[in-house]
Amino acid sequence: MLVGDSGVGKTCLLVRFKDGAFLAGTFISTVGIDFRNKVLDVDGMKVKLQIWDTAGQERFRSVTQAYYRDAHALLLLYDVTNKASFDNIQAWLTEIQEHAQHNVVLMLLGNKVDSAQEHVVKREDGEKLAKEYGLPFMETSAKTGLNVDLAFLAIAKELKQRTMKASSEPHFRLHEYVKREGRGAFCCRP
Ligand SMILES: Nc1nc2c(ncn2[C@@H]2O[C@H](COP(=O)(O)OP(=O)(O)OP(=O)(O)O)[C@@H](O)[C@H]2O)c(=O)[nH]1
Numbered sequence: 001m002l003v004g005d006s007g008v009g010k011t012c013l014l015v016r017f018k019d020g021a022f023l024a025g026t027f028i029s030t031v032g033i034d035f036r037n038k039v040l041d042v043d044g045m046k047v048k049l050q051i052w053d054t055a056g057q058e059r060f061r062s063v064t065q066a067y068y069r070d071a072h073a074l075l076l077l078y079d080v081t082n083k084a085s086f087d088n089i090q091a092w093l094t095e096i097q098e099h100a101q102h103n104v105v106l107m108l109l110g111n112k113v114d115s116a117q118e119h120v121v122k123r124e125d126g127e128k129l130a131k132e133y134g135l136p137f138m139e140t141s142a143k144t145g146l147n148v149d150l151a152f153l154a155i156a157k158e159l160k161q162r163t164m165k166a167s168s169e170p171h172f173r174l175h176e177y178v179k180r181e182g183r184g185a186f187c188c189r190p
Contacts, residue, residue, distance in 0.1 A: 001067060003092060004077035005085040006056030009111040012142035013077065014053050017152050022143050030055040032063045040156045043169065047156045061095075068099035072162075073106070073155045078126075080110045080139065081117040086125065093133060105158050105174070107136045109151060113185040114141040123185070136178040139185050147182050154178050 002010040054064040130137030
């Protein structure tokens, strides 16, 4: 499930992952909740992800809250060009604590890292907050695709591991994987 303030890029991140495209132009805010499926090949096994895209607007909060309970994983987004969206992350975490399962897989993403606008939220700020809450963290761009597939693949790998009872495969470590595989934003700035 994708959560975070309105306009941080949740729908665009999902469309980039699902269709490999970017929704440029007019911003059409999500109404309530929507979902898309995608089947991923995770180390030779097919994993079907059902990804719920929530509306960030406050007025839909009671609708989206009802979906937390059934979520196995949450991608919590802020926009690196929007300080308020970053400041609101703590409120989102409180909401997650109240409504989601205690062992939900959670990842923090700083989106729009391609943007020519000033990055008012620095990478270090995101890293610090993620460390404080023990969350895996990456900067992403729905526009260029930076780290988008990786974020969903990492979640799929973690979920696969959790559902496999006795696996002979080496233990998957989400934090380490994301840290090792995540690409820096410098490669994609215009
Ligand atoms: N430059 C840049 N713009 C982006 C990116 N992701 C989204 N946007 C733009 O940001 C605006 C909002 O994107 P959405 O994906 O609709 O935002 P949302 O979080 O789903 O918003 P709600 O549905 O209201 O919760 C759109 O105009 C997008 O084109 C990105 O990675 N880079």
